[in-house]
Amino acid sequence: MSNIWSVQDLQAFETEIAESFNRGEIRAPVHLSDGNELSLIEIFKEVKPIDWVFCSWRSHYQCLLKGVPPEELTHEIMAGRSISLGFPEYRIFSSAIVGGHIPIAVGASKAEKLKRSGAHVWCFIGDMTSETGVAQSAIRYAENHDLPITFIIEDNEISVLTDTRQVWASETLRFEERSSSKVKSFKYKSKYPHAGAGKRIQF
Numbered sequence: 279m280s281n282i283w284s285v286q287d288l289q290a291f292e293t294e295i296a297e298s299f300n301r302g303e304i305r306a307p308v309h310l311s312d313g314n315e316l317s318l319i320e321i322f323k324e325v326k327p328i329d330w331v332f333c334s335w336r337s338h339y340q341c342l343l344k345g346v347p348p349e350e351l352t353h354e355i356m357a358g359r360s361i362s363l364g365f366p367e368y369r370i371f372s373s374a375i376v377g378g379h380i381p382i383a384v385g386a387s388k389a390e391k392l393k394r395s396g397a398h399v400w401c402f403i404g405d406m407t408s409e410t411g412v413a414q415s416a417i418r419y420a421e422n423h424d425l426p427i428t429f430i431i432e433d434n435e436i437s438v439l440t441d442t443r444q445v446w447a448s449e450t451l452r453f454e455e456r457s458s459s460k461v462k463s464f465k466y467k468s469k470y471p472h473a474g475a476g477k478r479i480q481f
């Protein structure tokens with residue numbers, strides 16, 4: 279599904295959103311992606327139209343790669359809904375709450391398994407989110423019930439401004455210590471701050 283979106287196309291989309299945000303045209307927070315383009319393009323080669331994708335507050339790239347038309351996505355972002363984008367017809371949802379989408383993703387994968395639909399669920403989480411109780415329980419449940427779900431940990435090594443490994447006083451996180459058939463991960467570094475596009479905007 280991803281072959282129509284190149285690294286440059288994804289970056290160009292996000293740059294336009296960043297510029298709109300810095301001009302004060304978007305009256306709500308935005309969380310921009312950068313540095314994870316190649317990893318996402320590779321993962322989305324496996325994502326089928328009937329599959330479900332669940333994301334966090336930063337999901338512009340995932341929406342484009344899942345097939346949401348850029349005009350439709352831009353409309354939702356400009357309307358202030360970047361932080362919790364949802365496009366049921368393209369089978370992609372996101373949540374602004376740390377861990378909020380995880381149990382929903384697990385439930386969706388259980389439903390698809392019971393229906394024998396062949397649909398797979400792809401659940402994107404951050405490195406700090408991957409250490410939460412809800413993520414650990416969900417991964418264990420998905421493994422033991424062999425659910426059609428893959429958790430993808432997008433590891434930028436930080437939670438807003440906090441070093442994740444320092445918080446846990448460990449050089450490694452759980453997913454690095456214990457491999458799982460249900461978990462993939464990649465590292466990336468973004469040029470954008472956690473939220474916004476580098477210029478302070480007063481709503």
Ligand SMILES: Cc1ncc(C[n+]2csc(CCOP(=O)(O)OP(=O)(O)O)c2C)c(N)n1
Binds near residue numbers: 434442
């Ligand atoms: C329940 C809850 N607590 C706190 C927040 C504020 N918050 C938003 S993103 C974030 C950091 C999460 O870090 P990580 O999982 O590594 O995600 P990243 O943004 O780095 O991809 C926090 C604490 C929130 N959105 N929801």
Ligand SMILES: [Mg+2]
Binds near residue numbers: 432435437
């Ligand atoms: Mg992080």
